[in-house]
Amino acid sequence: MRYQPVIGLEIHCELLTDSKVFCSCRNEFGGGENTRVCPRCSGMPGTLPILNQNAVRLAAKAGFATDCTVNAYSSFDRKNYFYPDLPKAYQITQFEHPICTDGHITVCGDKKIRINRIHIEEDAGKLVHDDYEGISMADYNRCGVPLIEIVTEPDFRSAEEVQDFVEQIALRLKYAGVCDARMEQGSLRVDVNISIMPYGSDIFGTRAEIKNLNSLKAIGRAIEYEIQRQAEILDNGGTVVQETRRFNDNHGDTKALRSKEEAHDYRYFPEPDIPPVLLSDDDLEDIRKSMPELPHVRMARYTGEYGLPHDDAQLIISSKAFSDFYDEAVKLNPDYKQISNIMLVEVNRHLNDSGKTIEEVLFSPSDIAELARMISDGKVSNNAGKDVLKIMFEHGGKPMAIAEQNGLIMSSDTSGLEAAIDEVIAANADSVESYKNGNDKIFGFLMGQVMRTIGKGGNPALAKDILQKKIGKE
Amino acid sequence: MFDAEMTRHLAELSKIEFTADELEKMTADMTGIIALMDKVCGFDTSVKPYALDAVDYKELRSDSHEDSYDTEDIIRNADNVKNNSFVVPKVV
Amino acid sequence: MKLTEMRAELDAKNISAAELAQEYIKKIHDTDGKVNSYITVCADEAAAAAEHAQSLIDSGNSKPMTGIPVSIKDNICTKGIKTTCASHMLDDFVPVYNATVIEKLNSEGAVILGKTNMDEFAMGGSSQTSYFGGVKNPYDTSRVSGGSSGGAAASVSAGLCAAALGSDTGGSVRQPSAFCGVTGLKPTYGAVSRWGLIAFASSLDQIGVIANSAADTGYVLNCIYGQDKNDATSSARAQGNYTAKVGSDIKGLRIGLPKEFFGEGISDEVKTAVMNAAEYYKKLGCELVECSLPSLEYAVSAYYLISSAEAASNLSRFDGIKYGFRSGLGEDYNSLISSSRREGFGDEVKRRIMLGNYALCSGYYDAYYKNATMIRTQLRSEYAGIFEKCDVILTPTAPTAAYKIGEQENDPVKMYLADICTVTVNIAGLPGISTTCGYDKNNMPIGMSLVGRAFDEQTIIAVCDRFEQDFERKEARIR
Secondary structure, three states: OOEEEEEEEEEEEEOOOOEOOOOOOEOOOOOOOOOOOOOOOOOOOOOOOOOEHHHHHHHHHHHHHOOOEEOOEEOOEEEEOOOOOOOOOEEEEOOOOOOEEEEEEEEOOOEEEEEEEEEEEEOOOEEEEEOOOOEEEEEOOOOOOEEEEEEEOOOEOOHHHHHHHHHHHHHHHHHOOOOOOOHHHOOEEEEEEEEEEEOOOOOOOOOEEEEEEOOHHHHHHHHHHHHHHHHHHHHOOOOOOOEEEEEEOOOOEEEEOOOOOOOOOOOOEEOOOOOOEEOOHHHHHHHHHOOOOOHHHHHHHHHOOOOOOHHHHHHHHOOHHHHHHHHHHHHHOOOHHHHHHHHHHHHHHHHHHHOOOHHHOOOOHHHHHHHHHHHHOOOOOHHHHHHHHHHHHHHOOOHHHHHHHOOOOOOOOHHHHHHHHHHHHHHOHHHHHHHHOOOOOHHHHHHHHHHHHHOOOOOHHHHHHHHHHHOOOO | OOOHHHHHHHHHHHOOOOOHHHHHHHHHHHHHHHHHHHHHHHOOOOOOOOOOOOEEHHHOEOOOOOOOOOHHHHHOOOOOEEOOEEEEEOOO | OOHHHHHHHHHOOOOOHHHHHHHHHHHHHHHHHHHOOEEEEOHHHHHHHHHHHHHHHHOOOOOOOOOOEEEEEOOEOEOOEOOOOOOHHHOOOOOOOOOHHHHHHHHHOOEEEEEEOOOHHHOOOOOOOOOOOOOEEOOEEEEEOOOOOHHHHHHHHOOOOOEEEEEEOOOOOHHHHHHOOOEEEEOOOOOEOOOOEOOOOOOOOEEEEEEOOHHHHHHHHHHHEOOEOOEOOOOOOOOOOOOOOOOOOOOOOEEEEEHHHHOOOOOHHHHHHHHHHHHHHHHOOOEEEEEOOOOHHHHHHHHHHHHHHHHHHHHHHOOOOOOOOOOOOOOOHHHHHHHHHHHHOOHHHHHHHHHHHHHHOOOOOHHHHHHHHHHHHHHHHHHHHHHHHOOEEEEEOOOOOOOEOOOOOOOHHHHHHOOOOOHHHHHOOOOEEEEEEEEOOOOOEEEEEEEOOOOOHHHHHHHHHHHHHHOOOOOOOOO
C-alpha cells in the first residue's frame, strides 16, 4: 500500500548568550572536561538557579521570528528523570506556561506549518563512553547551556517540507542572532516524530521519534527510511511501536534506542526556585524593535521590488552579512541587478578563493556601489571592473582611484582612438579587404588589434563604432 | 488501594532499592500515610493553585559570564573520577 | 547573657574573643556528650575566627556579630567544613562554597563553633533520625529535643553557643525551640537567602535563628537577612532593623486567637499555658480577637504533599556519582544509584521521597499535588483575612511538650499530625516566633508562637520580647 507520512518536529537550539542560562559560567562549545562548571550547573547541594535575562530575550526573538505570540507571563517547571548527564536529576524547562505559543512558517511556497510552542530549557552534559572499561564519563561543560525547544504541530507530509522548514528556521534564527544553527556541531538539533497512514485516511498512525539527525541530508534519508520501515511493518500486518530511534548516518537506517526508563513519568511540577517572568508591553516592544528584517521578508523584496531572479535572491539572503552588505550597497546605488551580479559572481569568487567572509573584506558597500556605477556609466569596462575589484580585494582602496592609477578608465577621446584605428587598418590591409568582401568573422580580429593598441583604458564600444565606420560597413 | 505494586512503582521512580522485607514495611507505612494524605482529595474549591509572584524581566540577571570553579573543586567530592569526569557504569 | 551585653563585654575587652570561643569549645567538649547537639566541632576554625574578630575589635571596627560564638545547622553549607545533613549520604561531604548566611556571619567576624545535629535532611520533628544519633533534650535527656533543628535548639538551651542558625520548613526552628525552652524565629519566606541551604522543600524552607531571647533572634537576623542575587526567591521587602520595636508600648495591639489551634489534639497543659499568655497580653492592654482558620484541617496533608514532592525532586541529585555515598553494589547505572540511595538514606527520608513521587506521578498529580497547592492558596487568603483585623496571631507551637525518646517518633502518621501548629506559617510564608510560656508537670517547657504579617518580624519580635520580660524561665538541667 502507499502511505502518507505525518511528521512533526522538535528542534533544540542553543542560544547565543555569553553565560549559561542559570549560572554565570561561560556558554561556549568544547573545552577541557569540567572546566566551565560551577556548583550551580553541576547540581551541588544548596545551589539555586538564577535566570539569564538574555536567554528570555533570545527566546522571545525566536518567537517573533516565527510569528508566535510572545507571552507576557511565562514560568518554569522541573522535568524529573535520572541520567548521568543530568546532575540535578531534573531538567529545568517550561511546561505549563511556555514563553511563545501559536506560530507558523510557510514552506514549499504555500504550505503553512504551525508551531505549537517555543520554550526555554537547559541543556544536559556530555557522556563519553569507554567500551573497553565498560564505563561512561560525564562532563558537565554543556550543562546549563541555554536552549529553546521549538515544537511544531504534525503538519508535515513530506521530507521536502521538513527540510525547507529546518532551513528556513535555521536562517531566521541566525538572522535574529538567536542561534548559530550549526547542525553538525549540535547547536541546532532536530528530532523527527513520524508516523504513516494510508492515503485518504485522517487517523494518524503510531509515531516513532528519530534522533541524531545532524544534517538536512540526514533528515531526508531518515524520513525516507522510516516511511519504508513503517510501511513494511503495516504491509505485513504488524503494528508500529511508539519508541525513540537513532539514525545511523553510515548505514542510513534507524535503530531503536534502549529505553532510559521503562516508564516515562517525568513528574513535572512548577520550579519553586525560579519566580515566573513578566514581560511588560514595553519590554516586548523593545525586543520586537530589535528584530532585523527576516530572510523571508528580504526574499520577497529582492524578487518583487528589485526584480532579482529567485535563485540569485536566495543566494544573497543565505548569509545575513552578505545580504546586509548588498542592502547597504543598493541603498547608495539602486542598481539592484548590477550589484547583485558583481557580488554573486566576482565578490563571491574572491571570497571562495581566499576563504574569507564578507565581514573580512577591505572594502565597503559604498565601494561596491561606486564600482557598479562606474561600470554602468561606461567609466570602466566590465573587464576592467573585474580588475578593479581584484585590487580592492587584495589591497583595499577606492574603485575610482584604483581605475585611474592603473589606467583602466575608458577614454572618450576620439582623436587618439582614430589614429590608433588608422594604424591598425594600415597594418592589416589584407584583413580589411577580406572583411569588405563579406568575411564578417574577421571583424573580431581587427577589434582585438585595436584594443591591444589602445590598451585597457580604451573604450571598446566607441572603438567598435569608429572601426565600423572606417572600414565601410553599417 | 495502596499496595506493594504501587510501592514498587514508586521505588522505581525514586531510584531506591528495597529488599522484600523493606518493601513490605514501606507498603505498610505508606498505606497509613496515604490515608492521611487522602484528606486533600476532599477539598472542594475553585481557587487557583499557588504560584510564586512573578518578577519583571528587567530584574533578571544580566548576561555576562564569570570565572567557573577549578575543575579540582568540582570533582573533589566524587568517589570515582577519570579524565576529570564523573564515572558511571556504561549507559546505552 | 544577652547578645547586646556580650557585645559590650567584648568591646570593653573584659573578655577576648579567643577566651570566649575557648570557653564555649571547652563546654562543648565537656557536656555535649550528654546532649549530642553537635555533629562537627570546629575548634581550629573557631580559634582563627576569634583571632580575626579580636583584630576587628582592637582596631575599633567591631560589628554586631564580631566575636559572637554561634552554631550552624548541618544543612547549611560551610566551605571546607563537613556539611552532612545528618545523613550517611553526605557523611563526608565538604562544600566548596559558603552559604550566603555564612558569608554574612564571616563578614561581621562571628565565630562559628561547629555544625549542629538534626533530623536527616531536616525531615522530622524529633532529631532522632540523624545518622549520627539522636539529640537529647537538655531539660531531660530521656526526652527528644524536637526537630528538625534539634541540635541547634539544644546547643542554645545547654549554653553551648550564644545563638544558632537553623532551618524551618514546617516548624523545624520553632518546635525544637519550644521543646528546649529557648526562642526560635522563622523569618518571612524570602527574608533570608537560601543560597547554600541544602534544600528540603524549596518553597517552604527558610533559615531561622534560635537564641536565648526574642531580642537576640532579631539581633542575629539583622546580620543574615537581605535580598541576595544568588537566590531569586529572596526579597527586597526584608527591611532589617529587627529589634527596632523592642521595648515599645504594645497597648491596643490586636492579638488573634484562631480557634482551630485550641481544639482537639492539643494537650490541656499547652492550651492553658498559651491562654495564660493571652491573658497576660490582655492585661497589658492588648485586644484579644477570636478568629478562625477554617482550612487548618487540610494543612498537614497539604504540607506533606507539597514538601515531599519538592523533596523527592531536590533529593534526586544524591546518587553517589558527583558527591556523597556511593554503594559498592550495582552492575549498571540504575542499580548503582538505587543501591547508593538505599544505603545512603534513612527510612524517613525514603518515606518522604516515595510520598513525593506518589503526589506527582501520572494519574495522581491532580488529586494530590495540585489539590494541595490549591489548599495553599486558600490558607494564604484565610491568613490575609485574619490580618485585616489582627496585628499578630497567637497559637501553641506544638500540641505537647517534649516526649520521651522512642515514644512516638517511629510512627510517621502521629509525627506528621504533631506538626499541625506550625506548618501553615510556612505554607503562607509568614514570620513566626516561638518562646517558652510555661512548663508542664514534668517541668518540660511549653512553647507559644506569635505569627506576623509578611516581613513584619519587628512586631512579633517586640511582642514576644514583652512577654519574655515578665516571664521567669527555668534553666535547662544541662547548662
